[in-house]
Amino acid sequence: MQKFFQDLQGKLWIQLVELFNKLTSFYVETWQSTEPFRRNTADFFALASEYLNKTLEFAQVIIAFLFRKISELFVAANKQYDNTEPIAVNFSRENKLGAWLIIASLALSLLFWIWMIWHAKRNETGWKKSWIFFMLISGPFGALIYYIFRKRKKESDQDKHDKVMMSFFSPMHKNSKESKK
Numbered sequence: 772m773q774k775f776f777q778d779l780q781g782k783l784w785i786q787l788v789e790l791f792n793k794l795t796s797f798y799v800e801t802w803q804s805t806e807p808f809r810r811n812t813a814d815f816f817a818l819a820s821e822y823l824n825k826t827l828e829f830a831q832v833i834i835a836f837l838f839r840k841i842s843e844l845f846v847a848a849n850k851q852y853d854n855t856e857p858i859a860v861n862f863s864r865e866n867k868l869g870a871w872l873i874i875a876s877l878a879l880s881l882l883f884w885i886w887m888i889w890h891a892k893r894n895e896t897g898w899k900k901s902w903i904f905f906m907l908i909s910g911p912f913g914a915l916i917y918y919i920f921r922k923r924k925k926e927s928d929q930d931k932h933d934k935v936m937m938s939f940f941s942p943m944h945k946n947s948k949e950s951k952k
Contacts, residue, residue, distance in 0.1 A: 880911040887914035890921075 863870040884906065891902040906913040 883918075884911040884914040887917050891917060 888903055888906050891899060891906065895902055902917055906917055909916070
């Protein structure tokens, strides 16, 4: 019995060795047959990395150009501010009533803006978030637009209400032709 198992083990070992040799030869042949593809892939990656480097260099030049232009804009804005600051100071010193009127109008527009945002928050039903977002983005002008639209909506609702009430309280003795006029 022991001899049988030893023979079986020997045959299995021979089969495993042959299988291992076939697998290694298959791997070697496959590796050698893919060499042109690997060479093309390496060329592709070299070309792609070169393109990426050129793209990054171009982006770096664009960013440097933009930063230079932005810094020039800041310098120009500072010069403009330095030139206009004495005008505002002189205006407020020479024209105190005008300065107070400007401050009061700015405060009133700010209060109106806050009041319209508060009104939209409390009273709007369908478009509340949209109106509030619009007013926050556009400032007091958005509040003025909201006020005009709200006023028109109230007037149209009041007109509908008046028509209903007038039709309800119209005299009963009028015929249908007179009531339609």
